[in-house]
Amino acid sequence: MKSLSIDLGTSGFRAQAIDEDGRVIATAISTRHPLPGANVMDHLHFCLEMGYDITHKLILNAVHKVIRALPIDLKEVGRVAICGNPIQLSLFQRMEIRDLAFAGKRGLKKLGITEAVKRPARVIRAADIGLELPDKAELLVPPAVRHEIGADALAMMYITGLLDKDEVAIVTDYGTNAEMAIKVGGDILTGSAAAGPAMEGQHVSCGMLAQPGAIADLVSGDGVWDIRVLNSDLIARSGSSIRVKDGVIVLQGAPNCQPKGITGTGVVAAIAEGIDAGLVGPPKISTADGKLHMTEGIYLTEKDVREAGKAIGAIRAGHMTLVEEVGIKLPKLDAVYMTGASGTYVDPLKARKVGLIPNSAGRIIQAGNTSLCLATEIVRRPELLDMLQKVADTITAKHIMFADSKVFKNAYVCELAYWDEGMPMHMMNGMLALYGIQEFPQPHPSPELIHISKRDIIEIGPMGLTVVDSVGTELSLDFPAGGCLGDNCRKCLNECPEAAARIERVGENERIVIRSDLCNGTACRRCEAECPNGLLFESVKVAG
Numbered sequence: 001m002k003s004l005s006i007d008l009g010t011s012g013f014r015a016q017a018i019d020e021d022g023r024v025i026a027t028a029i030s031t032r033h034p035l036p037g038a039n040v041m042d043h044l045h046f047c048l049e050m051g052y053d054i055t056h057k058l059i060l061n062a063v064h065k066v067i068r069a070l071p072i073d074l075k076e077v078g079r080v081a082i083c084g085n086p087i088q089l090s091l092f093q094r095m096e097i098r099d100l101a102f103a104g105k106r107g108l109k110k111l112g113i114t115e116a117v118k119r120p121a122r123v124i125r126a127a128d129i130g131l132e133l134p135d136k137a138e139l140l141v142p143p144a145v146r147h148e149i150g151a152d153a154l155a156m157m158y159i160t161g162l163l164d165k166d167e168v169a170i171v172t173d174y175g176t177n178a179e180m181a182i183k184v185g186g187d188i189l190t191g192s193a194a195a196g197p198a199m200e201g202q203h204v205s206c207g208m209l210a211q212p213g214a215i216a217d218l219v220s221g222d223g224v225w226d227i228r229v230l231n232s233d234l235i236a237r238s239g240s241s242i243r244v245k246d247g248v249i250v251l252q253g254a255p256n257c258q259p260k261g262i263t264g265t266g267v268v269a270a271i272a273e274g275i276d277a278g279l280v281g282p283p284k285i286s287t288a289d290g291k292l293h294m295t296e297g298i299y300l301t302e303k304d305v306r307e308a309g310k311a312i313g314a315i316r317a318g319h320m321t322l323v324e325e326v327g328i329k330l331p332k333l334d335a336v337y338m339t340g341a342s343g344t345y346v347d348p349l350k351a352r353k354v355g356l357i358p359n360s361a362g363r364i365i366q367a368g369n370t371s372l373c374l375a376t377e378i379v380r381r382p383e384l385l386d387m388l389q390k391v392a393d394t395i396t397a398k399h400i401m402f403a404d405s406k407v408f409k410n411a412y413v414c415e416l417a418y419w420d421e422g423m424p425m426h427m428m429n430g431m432l433a434l435y436g437i438q439e440f441p442q443p444h445p446s447p448e449l450i451h452i453s454k455r456d457i458i459e460i461g462p463m464g465l466t467v468v469d470s471v472g473t474e475l476s477l478d479f480p481a482g483g484c485l486g487d488n489c490r491k492c493l494n495e496c497p498e499a500a501a502r503i504e505r506v507g508e509n510e511r512i513v514i515r516s517d518l519c520n521g522t523a524c525r526r527c528e529a530e531c532p533n534g535l536l537f538e539s540v541k542v543a544g
Contacts, residue, residue, distance in 0.1 A: 001078035003379040004067055007372035008084030008092055009033070010040055010176040011200040012209055013062060013471065014372050014457065017070040022380040026463035028069040030471040031209050034062035036514075037521025038202050039194055040087045040177045044101040045522045047091060056094045058516055060130045062471035063092070069466040077133050080126050081140040081378035083371045085177060086119055086150035089141060093129060095119070099147055119144040119151075121389040123382075140378050140385055143392040148399040149190050153179045154392060155374035157188070160337045160367045163391065167334040170319060170358065173370070174264075174342035176200055178315050181397075182322040188397040189326055191408075193318035195311040199264040199342050203307055203520075206261045206298045210234070210341040210456065211467050213260030215294050217347055220273040224250050227266075227294055229257045234455040234465060236345060240295060244279065247293030259295055265346035267308050270300050272350035282309055282419050309419025316355040317402075317411035320437060323358075324407045325400055330441050335363040339370045344456035348449055359443040369456040376459070410435040472517025479535055484510035492527035501527060 002025075003018040011033055017025040035043045035058055047055040067074065082092065090097045099117045121143040126133045142151040156173050157163050162183055172180040178195040181188055200209055208214050216236045217228035225244045228236040239253035262270070270292050274280030283305040285292055291299040323330055336357045338348065348364040351357050357364060378384050402408040414431045417423040423431075429439040452458070457465075486503055492512065493501055500518035504511045 002072050002076045003079040003081070004070070004077055005372060005375035005379045006063065006067070006080065006082040007369060007375055008059075008063075008082065008088035009371070010043070010085065010088065011038070011202065013066050014369065015063075015066045015070060016372065016376055016457075016459075016461065017072045017463075018376065018379050024376065024459040024461040026071050026461040026466070027457055027459075028066050028466040028468060029211065029457075030062060030066050030468045030517075031211055032471060032517035034058045034471045034473065034517050035091075035521070036516050036519035038176060039196060040085065041101075041194065042521035043091065044087060044097060047097055048101060052094055055091055056130070058473050059088075059092050061473050062517075064132060065471050066468050069468050071463050071466075074133055077126075077137050079138050079140065079379055079382070080131065080133065081142075081375040083142055083151050083155055083375040083378075085152045085179065086144050086147060089144075089151060090119070093122075093141070117147055119147065121385045121392075123385065140382060142374060142378060142385060143389045145392045145395055145397050146399060148192070148401070149397055150179075151374070152371045153181060153190055154388065156337070156339045156367075156370040157181055157183075158388065158391065159370035159373050159377075160339065160365065162337060163395070168328065168332055169335040169337060170322065170333060170361075171337035171339065172315065172319075172343065172357075173340045174199055174315070174338060174346070174356070175340045176202075178311075178318065180315075180318055180322065182326055184326050184328060186396055187326070188395060189322055189400060190397055191318050191322055191400045191402050193314040193402055195314045196307070198267065198304075198308045198311040199315075204262065204264075204267055204304045205301050206294075207267070207304075208261035208263055210263045210265070210345060212465075213258070214263035215239070215259045215261070215266035215298065216263055216345040217265060217269045217350075218273060218294065220244070220277055223277075225270075225273065225294065227253070227259060229253070229259050230263075230345070231256060232465060233460060234457060236454075242293060242295050244274075244277075244293055245287045246289075247296045247299065249295060259298055262294055262298055262300070263345070264308075264311075264342045266294070267300065267304065268312070268342075268346050268354055268356065269350050270294065271305060271308060272347075272353040275353065280305065282422060284422060306420055309415070312354050312356055313412060313415025313419050317408050317415055319358055320411045320432075321400060321402060321405050321408040324437060325405075329438060330358050331360045333358055333361040335365060336361045338364065338366045339368065341369065341456040344368050344453065348447075352443065352447075360441045361447060362444055363448045363450065365450040366452060368453040368458050372457060407435075407437060411437055470515075470517065472515045472519075475514045475516055475519075477512045477514075477535070478506065479510045479512075481508040481510075483533060483535055484512065485532070486510045489532065491530040491532065495526040495530045497524065497526070
């Protein structure tokens with residue numbers, strides 16, 4: 001019997017094929033999420049606006065594309081385990097999501113939600129969700145601790161061993177929706193910072209997700225940067241040496257290390273090295289063209305620094321909120337755990353330099369993709385599901401809604417002043433003090449660095465990695481003759497930053513077709529704003 005493990009991430013999906021002995025055969029990943037948008041709020045908005053059926057169909061289609069890329073016969077699959085945050089798992093299972101989209105008991109009561117929506121561990125038929133697998137194939141879903149503390153948060157705490165350690169520590173899953181938790185004694189406090197897509201290499205001029213060809217790191221010296229590029233096994237290898245001020249290649253890298261773009265960890269590395277070299281004083285870049293060059297055609301702009309600063313600032317403000325809420329000083333932190341692709345590939349000292357991790361911790365542990373790891377462990381040991389439910393039932397955890405936290409709001413105001421306005425760090429510390437928030441301490445002089453895996457997916461399998469470039473579905477909108485101006489206008493197409501749309505002629509009518517996985521969703525909607533006749537999004541149907 002073959003098995004599958006699946007991680008539903010906010011920026012993309014990952015899946016593994018497992019053989020009868022529990023060994024990983026192969027891995028497949030997608031480069032995008034099938035729903036329009038770059039964060040969970042966009043995905044929730046899409047579901048509420050377009051309906052559960054379309055949303056579920058889009059996610060299911062994407063999952064099928066990813067698992068079909070695995071080199072196994074899906075007719076032999078008898079078990080599937082899936083993990084992810086509560087929003088992704090709820091959309092996949094076609095469960096209630098309004099309690100995740102709206103805050104406050106009164107508001108939920110108006111929607112008819114009078115009791116907390118439970119998301120326990122489940123074992124159901126995979127076919128009941130719509131997975132095209134054998135009728136007897138089981139789907140195993142790990143539990144959420146509470147509706148805000150999902151299976152992915154449980155995964156990062158369980159896989160890192162945080163729950164069993166006697167230490168003061170913070171664990172963070174670095175991504176678009178940065179889940180984080182702090183453990184002090186037997187108490188755990190969690191939060192989730194909507195960091196935005198820059199941590200995954202999206203909404204950046206030359207950005208891409210962590211996949212082969214992505215610049216994941218760089219090392220600077222005398223105006224020349226040595227870039228590190230992810231290879232086909234998702235391991236960072238030395239690439240070319242580049243003159244940072246103009247992108248001229250000083251030393252050509254190997255043919256299999258040619259970059260296609262830059263991922264979030266590369267952005268962090270470029271900003272950190274730029275600060276050290278005096279080329280970046282956030283958000284300004286002190287080069288002739290205002291760009292940091294990673295190679296010819298791949299660069300970072302001041303706008304990209306601001307975009308990355310929003311993500312970094314949200315995560316650092318989240319960490320500050322957690323330590324303030326539990327009442328400890330930053331120097332009391334024993335360790336920080338970094339999970340997810342961005343938490344794995346980023347240089348921990350460069351991450352510390354820009355503020356992605358508290359700088360006073362004595363140990364920094366990089367633990368990989370804990371969500372996929374947990375799903376794979378459940379496939380190997382189905383009895384683990386019962387144990388995880390017991391952990392979820394007994395864990396003493398409190399969730400902080402950062403959107404309602406005065407500490408977070410004030411800390412993030414300081415972050416924006418630093419990243420957007422160029423306020424010096426000593427003035428930022430002064431602002432924090434005015435808000436009654438502790439200042440940043442001196443960095444730990446020599447933290448212990450522990451790298452559990454060279455890549456975020458610890459085991460890829462002997463049959464390697466497959467990258468699925470397109471997991472979206474085409475959404476089409478038909479307009480009557482004379483409604484859409486078509487080629488005489490094209491404002492919607494010209495304004496789309498991701499080239500997600502095209503216009504087709506259907507008889508006398510016009511049709512706009514949008515690729516859902518390329519569309520930036522409600523955070524963008526430039527096409528809708530530019531349409532002179534206000535036609536867009538009045539009616540949508542899933543093509544095919």
